Amino acid sequence: RKEVEQDPGPFNVPEGATVAFNCTYSNSASQSFFWYRQDCRKEPKLLMSVYSSGNEDGRFTAQLNRASQYISLLIRDSKLSDSATYLCAVMPDYKLSFGAGTTVTVRA
Amino acid sequence: SQTIHQWPATLVQPVGSPLSLECTVEGTSNPNLYWYRQAAGRGLQLLFYSVGIGQISSEVPQNLSASRPQDRQFILSSKKLLLSDSGFYLCACRQGKDTQYFGPGTRLTVL
Numbered sequence: 001r002k003e004v005e006q007d008p009g010p011f012n013v014p015e016g017a018t019v020a021f022n023c024t025y026s027n028s029a030s031q032s033f034f035w036y037r038q039d040c041r042k043e044p045k046l047l048m049s050v051y052s053s054g055n056e057d058g059r060f061t062a063q064l065n066r067a068s069q070y071i072s073l074l075i076r077d078s079k080l081s082d083s084a085t086y087l088c089a090v091m092p093d094y095k096l097s098f099g100a101g102t103t104v105t106v107r108a
Numbered sequence: 109s110q111t112i113h114q115w116p117a118t119l120v121q122p123v124g125s126p127l128s129l130e131c132t133v134e135g136t137s138n139p140n141l142y143w144y145r146q147a148a149g150r151g152l153q154l155l156f157y158s159v160g161i162g163q164i165s166s167e168v169p170q171n172l173s174a175s176r177p178q179d180r181q182f183i184l185s186s187k188k189l190l191l192s193d194s195g196f197y198l199c200a201c202r203q204g205k206d207t208q209y210f211g212p213g214t215r216l217t218v219l
Contacts, residue, residue, distance in 0.1 A: 032206040043210040100151035
């Protein structure tokens with residue numbers, strides 16, 4: 001079983017829609033969680049850390065469910081510029097483990 | 109905050125040739141540094157990490173090696189490239205407790 005798994009998508013949504021997707025992790029001892037955004041042929045960029053209580057940054061909301069071992073990302077009022085691949089990252093020990101990414105395409 | 113530089117940005121090399129990719133970091137001292145590879149359509153694979161000068165930990169057995177000759181310099185090398193070494197190589201630096209930031213990457217094509 002992979003340490004971190006994501007639905008690869010793609011999620012095709014119209015502008016203004018809400019899109020949400022999850023990332024599951026296998027190591028229950030994981031303590032730190034992140035969402036990164038990666039544009040085509042570019043490096044991943046940190047979108048947000050995920051805190052136990054859940055957190056929001058503008059149109060983006062991240063949640064952590066320790067019991068079911070997943071984190072989620074919700075994007076409200078999608079913009080064309082939100083089109084990207086979203087990578088989740090989990091730190092079970094000294095290193096980050098990344099999912100393969102979920103591709104989101106926002107259409108006009 | 110730190111800035112991560114990587115070069116070259118793009119590289120095309122024949123099978124069997126050597127490789128040297130460089131990563132340098134500005135704006136921080138004694139950083140934890142990481143080398144990742146991202147193959148086409150796949151996730152990030154941690155190759156090496158370093159907590160200080162001369163200290164390298166390898167995550168996967170392969171024909172690549174890493175060195176850290178200076179505090180803010182991290183080098184990825186190979187004596188003989190394989191086709192399977194093609195990919196997007198990313199250097200990352202840890203800031204704070206756990207957060208990692210990535211450099212712009214080197215896209216390597218082995219022919």
